Amino acid sequence: MARMKFLCDADRCIECNACVTACKNEHEVPWGINRRRVVTIADGKPGERSVSMACMHCTDAPCAAVCPVNCFYTTADGVVLHSKDLCIGCGYCFYACPFGAPQYPKVGNFGSRGKMDKCTYCAGGPEADGSKEEYEKYGANRLAEGKLPLCAEMCSTKSLLAGDGEIIAQIYKERVLKRGYGSGAWGWKTAYRETIES
């Protein structure tokens, strides 16, 4: 089985935000929630870089470790998913996550965070693959259809890579070798405890 990862080649990202839009559209993400966003660091200064970030589907995921009701699970592909039926909306995963991935729809009055929502790596949830219930809660399950996450698939500069960790790391390494530079795989050390030597 593959170990699915995301890799954003910051030297290629042009901050077009198409990944953000595509994700929202594909999964009909609730209002106010962005499963993916593009952050521009040192905006307007020399050396500015943009990084597209969502849930990194960490190895030994902190969200899963701190969840009081143990609603997270890791698929055979290394994708970190959760059950909205079990989630109680306590906010703990969101304190623990290094990437700000978990978010809560505002339901009702104070104190009632709704069920947590985050990037599913286009892999849905615990419901039957491709079912209506799965789509309503988690969005499309592209992985079950043999497709990769839409954000990476439609990235215009192929900055955002999704797929087996070893394969996308290899693609990135070749790029760095060919062009002679690379600002590294953002978030990899935090998420996977490894970096790509370049």
Next chain:
Amino acid sequence: MACFARFVRLVLGVAGLLLLVSAASPSVAQQVNPTASAVKEQQLLQELNRVQGRVSIPDQRSGVLEQPAGREWREFRNVTLRWIGGIAILGMLAALVIFYLSRGMVRLQSGRSGRTIVRFSAFERFVHWMTATCFIILAISGLNVTFGRPLLLPLIGHEAFSEWSQWAKYVHNYLSFPFTIGVVLIFLMWIAGNIPNKVDVDWIKRGGGIVGHDHPPAYRFNAGQKAIYWIVVIGGGLVAATGYALMFPFYLSGIEGMQLAQIVHSIVAMLFTAVMLAHIYIGTIGMEGAFEAMGSGTVDVNWAREHHNLWLEEENARDARPQPSVTAAE
């Protein structure tokens, strides 16, 4: 004419080609490395322990790209807190059991007089029991967040545990309001009797009425009760303030502030719970005649004389003042 046009095209083409070559060659010669001046992840993380930038979506909070501080919080939540809570609560329970077995219930030395004196008004008792009821439910639903997953979940299964935890969360959130009101009222209505004074020093030296074997003098509240009072007021204030910071995310602080709020909230709550176990012990099986104070609101005069002699004198003096005229009339 066609010949001239062909000539112009040729000239333009050559000129264009020359331009391209001249434009391309310097960049090759300079060997530009754009990442040399680019922002670097590890450098940013070392400087601020987080990477932050600008986002063009409305949710500006998502500008924090990376914040590995959650790891330390995870360690606290999953390991440190469980040790603190386990030692504080189980340790207190064990200490109370040992204490009860060795000391037993502290009896009224002079027995009951049969006469009673009002100790707590109906309003005081209402505030006490409102706060106490909220506290017990808040403590159980709070402990569920820390200890439920390893202890209760394997017993009742995922669905039942989530259902219970969901309700526990709602109850924890909503009961925080009457609890906070109770803490504020307790602070206001008992502050007068809870200012530490000289009598407390002697009381503590003699181990009070529960640890020591005599009855050091005390006013309405002895040093032990004053300690409980200030623990409730300060501890209750802290858990309320940090709890609301967690309940209303991002109103007061970012994620690092909420991590800190959770740490303070949970440590104070664990110690608070341990202290309250001792409070419940003394108020029920630990001391004869103590529960009545909060139960019926009256205590036996002998109990008052043994445990709060100075308070009893004050009360008698107050009652005595109008009394002389009554006795004189008789």
